[in-house]
Amino acid sequence: GAVVSQHPSRVICKSGTSVKIECRSLDFQATTMFWYRQFPKQSLMLMATSNEGSKATYEQGVEKDKFLINHASLTLSTLTVTSAHPEDSSFYICSARDGGEGGEGPQETQYFGPGTRLLVL
Amino acid sequence: GQNIDQPTEMTATEGAIVQINCTYQTSGFNGLFWYQQHAGEAPTFLSYNVLDGLEEKGRFSSFLSRSKGYSYLLLKELQMKDSASYLCAALDSNYQLIWGAGTKLIIKP
Numbered sequence: 001g002a003v004v005s006q007h008p009s010r011v012i013c014k015s016g017t018s019v020k021i022e023c024r025s026l027d028f029q030a031t032t033m034f035w036y037r038q039f040p041k042q043s044l045m046l047m048a049t050s051n052e053g054s055k056a057t058y059e060q061g062v063e064k065d066k067f068l069i070n071h072a073s074l075t076l077s078t079l080t081v082t083s084a085h086p087e088d089s090s091f092y093i094c095s096a097r098d099g100g101e102g103g104e105g106p107q108e109t110q111y112f113g114p115g116t117r118l119l120v121l
Numbered sequence: 122g123q124n125i126d127q128p129t130e131m132t133a134t135e136g137a138i139v140q141i142n143c144t145y146q147t148s149g150f151n152g153l154f155w156y157q158q159h160a161g162e163a164p165t166f167l168s169y170n171v172l173d174g175l176e177e178k179g180r181f182s183s184f185l186s187r188s189k190g191y192s193y194l195l196l197k198e199l200q201m202k203d204s205a206s207y208l209c210a211a212l213d214s215n216y217q218l219i220w221g222a223g224t225k226l227i228i229k230p
Contacts, residue, residue, distance in 0.1 A: 043221065108212055110166075112156075112164050
């Protein structure tokens with residue numbers, strides 16, 4: 001249990017375009033999802049916390065107008081990188097918290113999607 | 122402030138035992154997680170400790186001392202596939218995960 005999928009796994013786009021990344025919890029309902037980015041050889045950096053049916057909470061320094069998050073259902077959250085620039089190139093990873101008992105860990109455990117590697121040219 | 126410290130890199134030999142330490146300072150504490158992350162992949166859940174003591178799960182064990190703000194992950198009978206980064210993360214009073222920078226574990230034959 002507690003499987004999270006993410007799509008696409010890899011995307012290359014031109015500077016100035018927008019990219020949408022989907023995160024789905026496949027076998028559980030996730031009231032809370034998280035979006036991270038990770039640069040090579042660095043740790044995870046939390047970008048925002050997304051709760052179903054409400055606005056996302058962004059971490060300090062993360063532009064909410066640039067990184068649009070929509071958590072429209074209990075199994076789907078999307079991250080749209082608007083007007084992408086080369087400095088936005090990174091590994092974007094979502095995670096979901098299973099409030100039930102479907103996963104291995106406690107209800108606070110975050111289960112991660114496989115990640116999306118974004119390259120902006 | 123809130124802080125997680127763990128070594129940047131460790132090297133061990135196949136078949137041996139390695140202990141990865143983690144110290145934490147958080148506003149409140151609701152448990153400590155260990156995740157494994159292979160290069161280019163997302164983290165996967167390994168263990169969770171909220172009470173003092175040792176939790177054993179196969180070749181991996183995790184220990185917690187709340188009074189010392191200290192945890193370790195113990196890996197036994199190391200295999201080449203254990204080469205990965207190991208992330209320590211503490212859950213604070215707001216149930217937010219505070220992440221360490223990760224320890225890159227290199228296994229040599």
